[in-house]
Amino acid sequence: MKKLKVGIAGPGGIAKNAHIPGYQQHREAEVTAVFSRSVERAAAAARKFSIPQAYNDYSDMLNRAELDAVSICVPNKFHAEMTIQALEAGCHVFCEKPPAMSADEVRKMQQVAERTGKVLTFNLHNRHSREVQAIRSCGAAGELGHIYAARVHALRRRGIPGWGVFTDKELQGGGPLIDIGVHMLDTALYLMDYPEPDTVLAVSHQQIGPRTDAGLMGQWNPATFSVEDALMGLIRFKDGQSLVIETSFALNMEQAEQTQVELFGDRGGAAVFPPRLFQDKAGQPSNTEFPFLKNGNMSERSVADFVESCFGRKEPLVKVEEAVRLQQLIDALYQSADCGKAISI
């Protein structure tokens, strides 16, 4: 059996916790190379995960490792160029979220994927959760009717990451919106069949990150904190749907975290995490739960979806055109927050 030979670009947390284990437990994939700009980090990851080849030059890996596919797990700033380079080298690409730093970049990635005929998809792993799929099935069965409104929460009280580059605008493009809001936004849009956006208004805040404070996810460096610590937005879609998004790394709220996607349809509503339906039945409002649903491992399923797609057996669940639209919305939310005005898309 031919195995998919995969290279990992960027052996950070997401590679170690999701991509590498995902490939290594898949019977038709093997991680044969790993790249980091740091020789030490590349070698350490190779040792830890028994990866045969380690590179500190990305072109070298693409030229010499005879890869079928690459996972892009580097800071957001490098998503587009390293994805394009891998596609041009004849590799399929599985790129971490967010798709890139701008919709323009994602469009360029899309063009190269189309020209080279290689698979390009993105690790919006919520799509692969059984919770999201349960609500998706309910939606497809007409349980919600027309979904005309959504609420998206990706809020943390003191969840500024104390590691990595999450608070570096130059490398990441933004803070909670692009790091955690992006997952919930994609989940809502996916469940709404990715409607066409029309107008976006957003307000961002930076009040807590630039100072030292209690950290529930480690201690960040306030001196280099250059992203928003909260962003509130409203999207109006061309067909009149609304989506409210609230996302934060730090906000003086009650719980440590509020992570939720709620959908409001004319026949029923839904909350996704965990999945519940809110409908009228027997002339009474009724609530439905799914007490026996086990969520399992989203990352494994996300990696497996990519591997299957590389073998040509299916289309990836996350389509590049959806990634373009998602990034368009992120761009518009940030632009609106920056200029203080609504943005028409």
Add this chain to the structure above:
Amino acid sequence: MKKLKVGIAGPGGIAKNAHIPGYQQHREAEVTAVFSRSVERAAAAARKFSIPQAYNDYSDMLNRAELDAVSICVPNKFHAEMTIQALEAGCHVFCEKPPAMSADEVRKMQQVAERTGKVLTFNLHNRHSREVQAIRSCGAAGELGHIYAARVHALRRRGIPGWGVFTDKELQGGGPLIDIGVHMLDTALYLMDYPEPDTVLAVSHQQIGPRTDAGLMGQWNPATFSVEDALMGLIRFKDGQSLVIETSFALNMEQAEQTQVELFGDRGGAAVFPPRLFQDKAGQPSNTEFPFLKNGNMSERSVADFVESCFGRKEPLVKVEEAVRLQQLIDALYQSADCGKAISI
């Protein structure tokens, strides 16, 4: 002791449950007249509450009843003209919320109040709840620091009123925003010191009201339902604060009701109903509750505030200029929802 002689315009639910009992338990006020366009309703209210005079002509009441003050409890459409008429007749006026149908109307009411030197205030009764006042005191003591963001929820699952004129746009000007959202919006703005708004985006929906469905607040008439059944909005203020408002009469959500105001400051956050503080203390996130706070009767305190103001002993808690700004925001939210674009204020 001279008592304030009060006339009631519109003996509906709010008059019967709040205004009339409020005056009748106040030792310096007495309800001496009641007006309804329906002879029967005026007479029935007079009988029920032992009010000496009943009128079915408003001018008649103002000319003949020798009133010091009038409570305006009629449908929103008549707030402005009946308030102005009472002020011109030399009466102080206590007007039900919303202030009126538009900011222009409120400005006209304001001008007449200033010219006549009479008290004009509005029954935004949340201001008088001990919950709101507790958070107000905490804010004044610096516990929240700079409040830069707010969330306002006035959501009902199936709470379309099955009585009155609440679903008649012609008489009320709108649905949940102008009926229940207005209270929560005013509460947030009051606690934020009524910041100057800059840009507003809103999306309204009308999906459930125009059909027959389970009613948790009686059965409405779908054929005459002409208001929004939900509205989602985002306000950006001139100094960069944000306010998300979500309000509905009908929405397929989990609970029967979500009524909340949340404030996010750089030193602490707060939820108002019931009051809680979310702060960092001793290097740890901490939550503070007020387990012994008794809320008491907001309506009584609201009426008493008006009576005291009429006797010149204090300024009313709800200022007319705040009512103008509140109505400006309601106007802008509806305008934005109608035209599908953001509105600059």
